[in-house]
Amino acid sequence: xxxxxxxxxxxxxxxxxxxxxxxxxxxxxxxxxxxxxxxxxxxxxxxxxxxxxxxxxxxxxxxxxxxxxxxxxxxxxxxxxxxxxxxxxxxxxxxxxxxxxxxxxxxxxxxxxxxxxxxxxxxxxxxxxxxxxxxxxxxxxxxxxxxxxxxxxxxxxxxxxxxxxxxxxxxxxxxxxxxxxxxxxxxxxxxxxxxxxxxxxxxxxxxxxxxxxxxxxxxxxxxxxxxxxxxxxxxxxxxxxxxxxxxxxxxxxxxxxxxxxxxxxxxxxxxxxxxxxxxxxxxxxxxxxxxxxxxxxxxxxxxxxxxxxxxxxxxxxxxxxxxxxxxxxxxxxxxxxxxxxxxxxxxxxxxxxxxxxxxxxxxxxxxxxxxxxxxxxxxxxxxxxxxxxxxxxxxxxxxxxxxxxxxxxxxxxxxxxxxxxxxxxxxxxxxxxxxxxxxxxxxxxxxxxxxxxxxxxxxxxxxxxxxxxxxxxxxxxxxxxxxxxxxxxxxxx
Amino acid sequence: xxxxxxxxxxxxxxxxxxxxxxxxxxxxxxxxxxxxxxxxxxxxxxxxxxxxxxxxxxxxxxxxxxxxxxxxxxxxxxxxxxxxxxxxxxxxxxxxxxxxxxxxxxxxxxxxxxxxxxxxxxxxxxxxxxxxxxxxxxxxxxxxxxxxxxxxx
Numbered sequence: 001x002x003x004x005x006x007x008x009x010x011x012x013x014x015x016x017x018x019x020x021x022x023x024x025x026x027x028x029x030x031x032x033x034x035x036x037x038x039x040x041x042x043x044x045x046x047x048x049x050x051x052x053x054x055x056x057x058x059x060x061x062x063x064x065x066x067x068x069x070x071x072x073x074x075x076x077x078x079x080x081x082x083x084x085x086x087x088x089x090x091x092x093x094x095x096x097x098x099x100x101x102x103x104x105x106x107x108x109x110x111x112x113x114x115x116x117x118x119x120x121x122x123x124x125x126x127x128x129x130x131x132x133x134x135x136x137x138x139x140x141x142x143x144x145x146x147x148x149x150x151x152x153x154x155x156x157x158x159x160x161x162x163x164x165x166x167x168x169x170x171x172x173x174x175x176x177x178x179x180x181x182x183x184x185x186x187x188x189x190x191x192x193x194x195x196x197x198x199x200x201x202x203x204x205x206x207x208x209x210x211x212x213x214x215x216x217x218x219x220x221x222x223x224x225x226x227x228x229x230x231x232x233x234x235x236x237x238x239x240x241x242x243x244x245x246x247x248x249x250x251x252x253x254x255x256x257x258x259x260x261x262x263x264x265x266x267x268x269x270x271x272x273x274x275x276x277x278x279x280x281x282x283x284x285x286x287x288x289x290x291x292x293x294x295x296x297x298x299x300x301x302x303x304x305x306x307x308x309x310x311x312x313x314x315x316x317x318x319x320x321x322x323x324x325x326x327x328x329x330x331x332x333x334x335x336x337x338x339x340x341x342x343x344x345x346x347x348x349x350x351x352x353x354x355x356x357x358x359x360x361x362x363x364x365x366x367x368x369x370x371x372x373x374x375x376x377x378x379x380x381x382x383x384x385x386x387x388x389x390x391x392x393x394x395x396x397x398x399x400x401x402x403x404x405x406x407x408x409x410x411x412x413x414x415x416x417x418x419x420x421x422x423x424x425x426x427x428x429x430x431x432x433x434x435x436x437x438x439x440x441x442x443x444x445x446x447x448x449x450x451x452x453x454x455x456x457x458x459x460x461x462x463x464x465x466x467x468x469x470x471x472x473x474x475x476x477x478x479x480x481x482x483x484x485x486x487x488x489x490x491x492x493x
Numbered sequence: 494x495x496x497x498x499x500x501x502x503x504x505x506x507x508x509x510x511x512x513x514x515x516x517x518x519x520x521x522x523x524x525x526x527x528x529x530x531x532x533x534x535x536x537x538x539x540x541x542x543x544x545x546x547x548x549x550x551x552x553x554x555x556x557x558x559x560x561x562x563x564x565x566x567x568x569x570x571x572x573x574x575x576x577x578x579x580x581x582x583x584x585x586x587x588x589x590x591x592x593x594x595x596x597x598x599x600x601x602x603x604x605x606x607x608x609x610x611x612x613x614x615x616x617x618x619x620x621x622x623x624x625x626x627x628x629x630x631x632x633x634x635x636x637x638x639x640x641x642x643x644x645x646x
Binding site: 086089426428431433434435438440482488 | 540544546548550558587600604606610611614
């Protein structure tokens with residue numbers, strides 16, 4: 001029965017609203033048992049889809065592509081906003097290698113296995129290319145969402161790789177499609193030559209747009225805090241658009257633009273972070289809901305066997321092997337590189353890329369899309385459930401870093417010099433067991449609040465700091481090194 | 494408290510033999526141990542290294558102040574080492590470290606411990622003093638410069 005407007009829109013929104021809320025509510029329970037939350041979004045999407053309860057017939061791959069691109073821009077921008085230069089610099093070599101040769105290696109090896117499983121070369125190459133990159137949003141959700149604190153170089157490499165490797169997967173996928181459409185492999189190799197060029201252009205555009213966006217944010221004297229995220233979202237979209245138009249990697253540009261903004265002084269920064277965090281989550285939810293709506297369960301069964309096998313092969317064989325080979329020159333401990341190999345979460349990018357062949361009208365498109373579905377689900381399930389316990393077992397976690405029961409932050413529409421930092425007191429730091437009056441704060445700095453478990457304690461002279469306390473300290477940026485010498489690493493840097 | 498109370502010239506070593514963070518920390522703990530100031534060198538090394546893991550004590554401008562508390566310490570003690578070549582300490586400004594100041598304290602002397610840390614970092618905040626001390630070669634020169642500058646404040 002076809003509904004008339006406005007009833008149709010109203011019904012659609014009501015169903016989507018219920019799905020979204022249900023997804024969000026389920027995340028906590030799933031997080032506890034280690035199943036990536038994205039999967040529940042996917043299940044909800046299928047439930048709402050054409051063969052599920054919702055009966056929403058959504059088959060428009062063009063719209064899916066556009067929505068997916070927007071979602072990915074918001075996710076990557078948030079990733080950049082929350083990635084410190086220090087992390088990027090420290091992991092540039094290993095993650096750069098993984099994001100380029102690692103992606104090619106993964107795509108090639110998986111394509112070979114797919115061919116051995118009886119798929120045609122076109123299908124095999126498409127699938128390999130489409131699922132070759134790890135997913136920033138899924139990685140950030142797992143590595144930053146829960147209680148897990150990984151060793152720095154392992155965490156930095158996994159995170160930065162996930163942000164850098166999408167361009168390569170995009171290029172590979174477009175390369176295969178072009179090769180199939182023109183029946184010549186030459187065009188694919190020609191595209192590969194463009195990779196470095198695309199990355200360089202993307203990075204340059206990202207820096208440029210980031211600098212301009214920051215200039216606008218600090219100088220435009222906006223009247224209302226609500227306008228700040230409008231400017232940052234504009235920056236994110238411009239960086240993608242401009243970079244893509246001038247033949248650069250748009251996704252890299254977005255990430256770099258976010259990193260430029262996140263690593264500099266910015267008015268209204270805590271507010272912006274929170275808004276982009278929400279936007280990234282929302283994008284993630286929408287991506288997987290949309291994937292759920294797009295797949296047709298009855299078309300999944302014929303490819304279930306091959307899809308499951310490929311998903312497993314990718315998670316436990318292809319990625320670990322490729323990663324460990326590429327990380328060998330860095331002389332990491334074996335368990336460290338093995339762990340990077342295990343955490344190969346796939347997510348939004350394969351979904352977007354899987355719409356490419358369908359949009360281009362390739363006859364294999366639909367089948368490929370459904371195989372990709374299995375691979376994404378499996379590579380979220382297998383590593384997803386094992387990431388936290390494996391990290392503990394391999395001894396790759398570091399202690400510390402719980403969020404305090406209450407938070408203070410400074411939100412200002414102008415850039416003001418000074419910030420509130422929160423430190424969790426480790427037993428090893430000098431300030432542990434000291435009374436606040438004994439701590440020689442620089443002249444412009446002061447402790448303002450102590451949070452001990454569920455208790456809020458006024459920061460007075462006699463207040464003695466205990467291990468595990470969270471201390472809020474107000475200080476000028478130039479005094480932070482000395483404060484950090486007493487207190488350790490701030491949770492909000 | 495003045496730094497002259499906790500630093501003696503035999504606890505200054507220049508150049509250091511170690512070329513890497515953990516080795517240098519171990520070397521400076523050994524310097525204090527040889528001067529009779531440390532009863533539990535392994536425990537102290539462990540404490541300083543644990544503190545180093547929470548956040549680097551390379552606080553920028555070529556200075557690192559690794560520190561730790563250990564029950565085997567009778568009183569606050571300080572050692573200074575100058576690496577033969579600037580050293581990678583994963584400092585917050587990513588610059589190599591030219592001077593390493595180790596501070597070790599008994600667990601119940603938190604106030605003095607923090608004061609000493611603050612004193613050392615304040616001492617080194619003067620650019621002209623940094624230039625002088627990074628140019629100094631012998632332990633005696635380094636010792637004199639620190640004591641003189643600290644007394645003048």
